[in-house]
Amino acid sequence: xxxxxxxxxxxxxxxxxxxxxxxxxxxxxxxxxxxxxxxxxxxxxxxxxxxxxxxxxxxxxxxxxxxxxxxxxxxxxxxxxxxxxxxxxxxxxxxxxxxxxxxxxxxxxxxxxxxxxxxxxxxxxxxxxxxxxxxxxxxxxxxxxxxxxxxxxxxxxxxxxxxxxxxxxxxxxxxxxxxxxxxxxxxxxxxxxxxxxxxxxxxxxxxxxxxxxxxxxxxxxxxxxxxxxxxxxxxxxxxxxxxxxxxxxxxxxxxxxxxxxxxxxxxxxxxxxxxxxxxxxxxxxxxxxxxxxxxxxxxxxxxxxxxxxxxxxxxxxxxxxxx
Amino acid sequence: xxxxxxxxxxxxxxxxxxxxxxxxxxxxxxxxxxxxxxxxxxxxxxxxxxxxxxxxxxxxxxxxxxxxxxxxxxxxxxxxxxxxxxxxxxxxxxxxxxxxxxxxxxxxxxxxxxxxxxxxxxxxxxxxxxxxxxxxxxxxxxxxxxxxxxxxxxxxxxxxxxxxxxxxxxxxxxxxxxxxxxxxxxxxxxxxxxxxxxxxxxxxxxxxxxxxxxxxxxxxxxxxxxxxxxxxxxxxxxxxxxxxxxxxxxxxx
Numbered sequence: 001x002x003x004x005x006x007x008x009x010x011x012x013x014x015x016x017x018x019x020x021x022x023x024x025x026x027x028x029x030x031x032x033x034x035x036x037x038x039x040x041x042x043x044x045x046x047x048x049x050x051x052x053x054x055x056x057x058x059x060x061x062x063x064x065x066x067x068x069x070x071x072x073x074x075x076x077x078x079x080x081x082x083x084x085x086x087x088x089x090x091x092x093x094x095x096x097x098x099x100x101x102x103x104x105x106x107x108x109x110x111x112x113x114x115x116x117x118x119x120x121x122x123x124x125x126x127x128x129x130x131x132x133x134x135x136x137x138x139x140x141x142x143x144x145x146x147x148x149x150x151x152x153x154x155x156x157x158x159x160x161x162x163x164x165x166x167x168x169x170x171x172x173x174x175x176x177x178x179x180x181x182x183x184x185x186x187x188x189x190x191x192x193x194x195x196x197x198x199x200x201x202x203x204x205x206x207x208x209x210x211x212x213x214x215x216x217x218x219x220x221x222x223x224x225x226x227x228x229x230x231x232x233x234x235x236x237x238x239x240x241x242x243x244x245x246x247x248x249x250x251x252x253x254x255x256x257x258x259x260x261x262x263x264x265x266x267x268x269x270x271x272x273x274x275x276x277x278x279x280x281x282x283x284x285x286x287x288x289x290x291x292x293x294x295x296x297x298x299x300x301x302x303x304x305x306x307x308x309x310x311x312x313x314x315x316x317x318x319x320x321x322x323x
Numbered sequence: 324x325x326x327x328x329x330x331x332x333x334x335x336x337x338x339x340x341x342x343x344x345x346x347x348x349x350x351x352x353x354x355x356x357x358x359x360x361x362x363x364x365x366x367x368x369x370x371x372x373x374x375x376x377x378x379x380x381x382x383x384x385x386x387x388x389x390x391x392x393x394x395x396x397x398x399x400x401x402x403x404x405x406x407x408x409x410x411x412x413x414x415x416x417x418x419x420x421x422x423x424x425x426x427x428x429x430x431x432x433x434x435x436x437x438x439x440x441x442x443x444x445x446x447x448x449x450x451x452x453x454x455x456x457x458x459x460x461x462x463x464x465x466x467x468x469x470x471x472x473x474x475x476x477x478x479x480x481x482x483x484x485x486x487x488x489x490x491x492x493x494x495x496x497x498x499x500x501x502x503x504x505x506x507x508x509x510x511x512x513x514x515x516x517x518x519x520x521x522x523x524x525x526x527x528x529x530x531x532x533x534x535x536x537x538x539x540x541x542x543x544x545x546x547x548x549x550x551x552x553x554x555x556x557x558x559x560x561x562x563x564x565x566x567x568x569x570x571x572x573x574x575x576x
Contacts, residue, residue, distance in 0.1 A: 058387070084450075105448045105450030109388065110387075121440075121442065122441055122444070122445050130449065132451065133450050133451040133454060134404075134407035134411075134453075134454040138407070153457060153499065154411075155457070156496045156497040157484045157492065157497070158430075160483070178497065206375075206394055206400050207374050207375030207394055208400075209374050210404060211402070321391060
């Protein structure tokens with residue numbers, strides 16, 4: 001197979017399927033054991049400075065915010081991050097936790113661009129490699145498949161490809177040009193789900209984003225859940241378990257864990273909070289003040305819930321559309 | 324009836340959507356246009372959203388491409404790989420795009436202004452745009468500000484492929500044949516592409532806009548055909564449905 005073009009971007013987490021296999025074989029427990037712990041223990045146990053981390057979410061939807069706030073509280077540094085996010089990436093950038101980004105999109109959709117991303121990248125502080133949304137999701141898929149790359153027709157002919165770390169080859173079957181995306185393995189992944197049992201069998205309602213692929217691309221997977229349900233419930237509806245226990249290392253109970261983001265069928269996005277944060281994020285001092293109040297100023301997610309106030313959170317529940 | 328620029332853009336975009344077709348929808352104007360088209364001439368339009376929403380009712384306006392309204396009363400709620408693979412297999416007819424800069428071949432920039440690194444201005448990045456521009460049969464770009472800063476001879480970064488360097492370039496790059504830019508909707512005009520040269524061509528000017536206004540606000544040579552149409556202003560019916568049914572909470576309009 002002839003390589004025709006190579007992206008100039010740096011590969012922050014090179015594909016290594018055999019190393020991943022060996023690591024999983026040695027470190028992942030196949031016995032079903034209880035993994036419920038608080039976020040402090042989960043992050044302290046599984047996240048190290050310099051790790052490659054990622055979050056699974058869509059915009060401000062089903063965002064593992066409580067876990068990310070804990071990563072920041074513990075002062076994790078030099079992280080390499082898969083960036084398809086919004087506020088959680090902004091908070092990590094603002095807290096100076098990030099060294100490099102595999103970026104596809106960091107902004108606020110209709111509310112516009114991220115001022116924190118601008119400061120971090122325009123100053124040269126945080127390095128970037130470009131990908132499309134499909135490319136990043138398919139990189140997780142390749143890792144989940146246990147192969148070193150996946151052939152696609154994304155990014156061809158563009159600067160997005162030129163600044164990626166993908167390669168274009170001639171297909172040995174058809175002669176077509178295809179873009180090979182390197183598998184993306186993560187040291188630690190974070191997912192917020194609707195329900196999980198104490199062993200880490202997880203269920204997600206509504207669209208599944210890239211949770212299926214992402215969960216299978218992580219060495220360590222920390223799951224936060226709106227509620228912990230009995231194991232029997234999982235066995236009654238096994239088709240809903242899109243993340244089985246053996247992929248999961250920690251289960252953290254976190255009601256309203258996506259706040260200020262939304263959780264489908266449960267609570268709506270906190271527009272007021274988000275807009276205020278966006279306004280504050282234009283200014284470096286005010287961004288720090290936001291972190292001081294909502295991240296460093298609380299000891300854990302339960303204190304965060306108190307700070308936001310149950311009345312507010314209940315009101316957000318009332319704003320959610322049903323089925 | 325008085326109408327705003329945003330309302331005009333939404334109506335022009337809605338008229339481009341055909342019934343019984345699939346359409347990849349992005350945040351903002353495309354959401355409103357799809358919802359309006361569904362209530363008027365395209366009740367069987369199947370809107371798809373990149374994180375997994377397929378064919379929602381669009382009774383309620385989403386705020387993002389992954390929020391719960393993108394699969395409210397939908398046909399299916401899957402995930403991003405499924406949606407992108409569906410597009411890559413050739414099932415999505417139309418795709419909506421946007422960007423900070425566009426050139427005469429419809430290439431779009433939403434990544435950086437200036438050098439790549441460190442950039443003068445860091446923009447959001449591709450998101451799903453590159454994929455939509457690569458896989459959909461026909462793409463429609465929405466550009467709210469038609470001026471020389473946005474319509475430029477050379478864009479700083481090709482985030483999303485248009486016709487790249489001209490006829491045959493998409494195919495030479497390996498992109499699926501017979502795909503590419505179809506229309507551009509701006510605050511001044513509706514534009515398309517000339518069949519042979521693949522260069523941007525003026526199709527119609529909006530009410531009160533002269534051909535010269537469009538030419539003066541475009542930073543590259545625009546093809547001006549002998550006959551340039553005039554955009555019909557939004558009808559009373561379009562505006563009524565848009566204001567009372569599509570966006571009654573005035574989230575966007």
